[in-house]
Amino acid sequence: MRTGIGYDSHRLAEGRRLIIGGVDIPFERGLLGHSDGDVLCHAIIDSIIGALGLGDIGRHFPDTEPEWKNASSVDMLRQVVDLAHAEGFEVSWIDSTVLAERPRLAPHIDSMKEAISRAGIPSGTVNIKAKTDEGMGFVGKGEGMAAYAVCLLNKL
Ligand code: MG
Numbered sequence: 001m002r003t004g005i006g007y008d009s010h011r012l013a014e015g016r017r018l019i020i021g022g023v024d025i026p027f028e029r030g031l032l033g034h035s036d037g038d039v040l041c042h043a044i045i046d047s048i049i050g051a052l053g054l055g056d057i058g059r060h061f062p063d064t065e066p067e068w069k070n071a072s073s074v075d076m077l078r079q080v081v082d083l084a085h086a087e088g089f090e091v092s093w094i095d096s097t098v099l100a101e102r103p104r105l106a107p108h109i110d111s112m113k114e115a116i117s118r119a120g121i122p123s124g125t126v127n128i129k130a131k132t133d134e135g136m137g138f139v140g141k142g143e144g145m146a147a148y149a150v151c152l153l154n155k156l
Contacts, residue, residue: 002089002153004051008042009138009146020098020105020145021112021128022074022119027103031145034063038073040098040112040128043147044121045073045080047094051153052087077119089153091121096149097129099139105130 016030021040031037046057054060060083061068061076068076084091094116098105109130113123133140 001092001155002051002053004047004049004151004153006043006046006048006050006149006151007146008039008046008057009144010037010039010042011144012142018103019073020100020108022072022115023108023111025103025105025108035061035068035071035076036073039145039147040096040149041073041077041116041119043149044094044096044116044151045077047149047151048080048084048091048153051151052084052089054083054087074115074119077116077121081120084153085156088156090156091151092125092154093152094121094126094149095129095151096127096147097131099131099133099146099148101132101135101140101142 010031010033012029013032018025018027018030019036019038109128113126117123138144
Protein backbone atom coordinates (compact mmCIF):
# COMPACT_ATOMS: atom_id res chain seq x y z
CA MET A 1 0.00 0.00 0.00
CA ARG A 2 0.98 3.63 -0.48
CA THR A 3 -0.12 6.87 1.17
CA GLY A 4 -0.01 10.41 -0.19
CA ILE A 5 -0.73 13.90 1.06
CA GLY A 6 -2.06 16.83 -0.94
CA TYR A 7 -2.49 20.52 -0.16
CA ASP A 8 -3.82 23.34 -2.30
CA SER A 9 -4.97 26.93 -1.95
CA HIS A 10 -6.57 29.42 -4.32
CA ARG A 11 -7.38 33.11 -4.13
CA LEU A 12 -11.04 34.22 -4.22
CA ALA A 13 -11.89 36.64 -7.03
CA GLU A 14 -14.89 38.47 -8.45
CA GLY A 15 -16.43 37.15 -11.66
CA ARG A 16 -15.52 33.50 -11.10
CA ARG A 17 -17.81 30.55 -10.39
CA LEU A 18 -17.14 28.82 -7.07
CA ILE A 19 -16.48 25.14 -7.81
CA ILE A 20 -15.46 22.87 -4.95
CA GLY A 21 -15.40 19.09 -5.15
CA GLY A 22 -16.92 19.35 -8.62
CA VAL A 23 -19.98 21.23 -7.32
CA ASP A 24 -21.00 24.71 -8.50
CA ILE A 25 -21.78 26.55 -5.24
CA PRO A 26 -23.73 29.83 -5.28
CA PHE A 27 -21.46 32.61 -3.92
CA GLU A 28 -20.47 36.16 -4.87
CA ARG A 29 -16.87 35.19 -5.68
CA GLY A 30 -15.05 32.12 -7.03
CA LEU A 31 -11.59 30.58 -6.91
CA LEU A 32 -9.02 31.98 -9.30
CA GLY A 33 -6.96 29.47 -11.27
CA HIS A 34 -5.84 28.33 -14.69
CA SER A 35 -8.35 25.47 -14.43
CA ASP A 36 -11.68 25.84 -12.60
CA GLY A 37 -9.71 26.44 -9.37
CA ASP A 38 -11.28 23.47 -7.57
CA VAL A 39 -9.12 23.48 -4.46
CA LEU A 40 -10.48 20.17 -3.11
CA CYS A 41 -10.02 18.18 -6.33
CA HIS A 42 -6.49 19.61 -6.64
CA ALA A 43 -5.56 18.48 -3.12
CA ILE A 44 -6.96 14.99 -3.84
CA ILE A 45 -5.10 14.86 -7.18
CA ASP A 46 -1.81 15.78 -5.48
CA SER A 47 -2.34 13.14 -2.77
CA ILE A 48 -2.79 10.42 -5.42
CA ILE A 49 0.14 11.61 -7.55
CA GLY A 50 2.23 11.73 -4.37
CA ALA A 51 1.30 8.16 -3.43
CA LEU A 52 2.27 7.07 -6.95
CA GLY A 53 5.63 8.81 -6.54
CA LEU A 54 5.05 10.73 -9.78
CA GLY A 55 5.75 14.32 -8.77
CA ASP A 56 2.94 16.82 -8.49
CA ILE A 57 -0.14 18.27 -10.21
CA GLY A 58 1.91 20.96 -11.99
CA ARG A 59 3.96 18.31 -13.75
CA HIS A 60 0.89 16.45 -15.04
CA PHE A 61 -1.34 19.50 -15.75
CA PRO A 62 0.98 22.45 -16.50
CA ASP A 63 -0.72 25.86 -16.16
CA THR A 64 1.08 26.89 -19.34
CA GLU A 65 -1.02 24.37 -21.32
CA PRO A 66 -4.11 25.81 -23.05
CA GLU A 67 -5.66 22.32 -22.71
CA TRP A 68 -6.11 22.87 -18.95
CA LYS A 69 -7.45 26.44 -19.22
CA ASN A 70 -10.77 26.47 -17.32
CA ALA A 71 -10.56 22.65 -17.31
CA SER A 72 -12.91 20.66 -15.09
CA SER A 73 -10.86 19.42 -12.16
CA VAL A 74 -13.13 16.38 -11.86
CA ASP A 75 -11.92 15.42 -15.37
CA MET A 76 -8.31 15.96 -14.23
CA LEU A 77 -9.02 13.76 -11.18
CA ARG A 78 -10.43 11.05 -13.44
CA GLN A 79 -7.19 11.09 -15.45
CA VAL A 80 -5.17 10.68 -12.25
CA VAL A 81 -7.37 7.79 -11.06
CA ASP A 82 -6.81 6.17 -14.49
CA LEU A 83 -3.06 6.81 -14.08
CA ALA A 84 -3.16 5.03 -10.69
CA HIS A 85 -4.83 2.03 -12.36
CA ALA A 86 -2.21 2.07 -15.14
CA GLU A 87 0.48 2.04 -12.43
CA GLY A 88 -1.22 -0.99 -10.81
CA PHE A 89 -2.95 0.73 -7.87
CA GLU A 90 -6.53 1.38 -6.80
CA VAL A 91 -7.67 4.31 -4.65
CA SER A 92 -8.87 2.66 -1.43
CA TRP A 93 -9.55 5.71 0.70
CA ILE A 94 -9.46 9.51 0.61
CA ASP A 95 -9.86 11.78 3.62
CA SER A 96 -9.96 15.52 3.08
CA THR A 97 -10.62 18.88 4.72
CA VAL A 98 -11.69 22.09 2.97
CA LEU A 99 -11.02 25.40 4.71
CA ALA A 100 -13.48 28.16 3.80
CA GLU A 101 -14.80 30.98 5.95
CA ARG A 102 -17.89 31.46 3.76
CA PRO A 103 -20.12 30.08 2.33
CA ARG A 104 -21.10 27.13 4.52
CA LEU A 105 -19.98 24.02 2.65
CA ALA A 106 -21.54 21.30 4.83
CA PRO A 107 -24.84 21.27 2.84
CA HIS A 108 -22.86 20.51 -0.36
CA ILE A 109 -20.70 17.64 0.86
CA ASP A 110 -22.98 14.83 -0.39
CA SER A 111 -23.08 16.48 -3.85
CA MET A 112 -19.26 16.75 -3.82
CA LYS A 113 -18.96 13.03 -3.04
CA GLU A 114 -21.37 12.30 -5.89
CA ALA A 115 -19.34 14.48 -8.31
CA ILE A 116 -16.06 12.88 -7.21
CA SER A 117 -17.57 9.41 -7.76
CA ARG A 118 -17.82 10.38 -11.45
CA ALA A 119 -14.01 10.52 -11.45
CA GLY A 120 -13.92 6.84 -10.46
CA ILE A 121 -13.65 7.23 -6.67
CA PRO A 122 -16.87 5.76 -5.19
CA SER A 123 -18.61 7.97 -2.61
CA GLY A 124 -18.12 5.29 0.04
CA THR A 125 -14.35 5.71 -0.19
CA VAL A 126 -14.21 9.51 0.26
CA ASN A 127 -14.61 11.61 3.37
CA ILE A 128 -14.90 15.40 3.12
CA LYS A 129 -14.79 17.74 6.10
CA ALA A 130 -15.47 21.48 5.97
CA LYS A 131 -14.00 23.93 8.46
CA THR A 132 -13.62 27.67 8.90
CA ASP A 133 -10.41 29.27 10.21
CA GLU A 134 -12.32 31.33 12.79
CA GLY A 135 -11.44 34.65 11.17
CA MET A 136 -7.68 34.04 11.17
CA GLY A 137 -5.26 34.17 8.23
CA PHE A 138 -6.07 34.25 4.49
CA VAL A 139 -8.94 31.78 4.83
CA GLY A 140 -10.45 33.54 7.82
CA LYS A 141 -10.23 36.93 6.13
CA GLY A 142 -11.95 35.58 3.01
CA GLU A 143 -8.94 36.09 0.72
CA GLY A 144 -8.93 32.46 -0.38
CA MET A 145 -9.67 28.84 0.39
CA ALA A 146 -7.46 25.82 1.06
CA ALA A 147 -7.80 22.05 1.16
CA TYR A 148 -5.87 19.08 2.50
CA ALA A 149 -6.23 15.46 1.40
CA VAL A 150 -4.63 12.16 2.26
CA CYS A 151 -5.11 8.99 0.26
CA LEU A 152 -4.46 5.30 0.60
CA LEU A 153 -3.66 3.31 -2.53
CA ASN A 154 -3.54 -0.48 -2.63
CA LYS A 155 -1.74 -2.59 -5.20
CA LEU A 156 -4.30 -4.11 -7.58
MG1 MG B 1 -4.84 24.33 -7.46
